[in-house]
Amino acid sequence: MTRVRTAVAALAAALVLTLPAAAPASADQYQPVETVHTERVRVGPYDLTVGFSTWPLHAMRSLDFTFVPDGGITGKSGTLTLVGPPGARNESSRLSRHPRKRDVWGLDIQALNTEGPWTLRFELDGASGRGVGELRGLTVLEQPGPPLLLSWAISVLPLIGVVVFLGVALHRTRLSPA
Secondary structure, eight states, rough: OHHHHHHHHHHHHHOOOOHHHSSOOGGGSSSOOOEEEEEEETTHHHHHEESSSSSEEETOOOEEEEEETOOOOOTTTEEEEEEETTTSEEEEEEEOBBBSSSSSSSEEEEOSSOEEEEHHHHHHETTEEEEEEEEEEEEOOOOOOSSHHHHHHHHHHHHHHHHHHHHHHHHHHHOOOO
């Protein structure tokens, strides 16, 4: 019984010691957004620059999007709708400030989940009125690396090993005389 208590105490101590390393960092600690490619979109009376932190785009690969209307975002509001190829889930959201680049709108570490042609549909409201525009034909290439199921299977193997190890250790401590 003492062995089990010692093992549980050691496991708890290891978890407590690793928690500070796993804590999320604040937005100020992240690297600034680096735009490597831009596209211009006409949204009614507004011109909008769409920036990408990774180019070309790949499915299931996270990147930053920035949306910069000419004249800045002050006094403007809008929505963004991500329209994917057949089978993809379309998402609509209000345009909000990018968490690491506060002077523009944007999406932080967003991934497009399906390869194929995507459309970014914008609706903007401001002093010049309401405008609607689209960035069409945004090609998203296939997911880089191995298939997602294989990646998950490989990453779960160590966890399975730990569970088996703990099960065997617990079974042996119950069978051994005290």
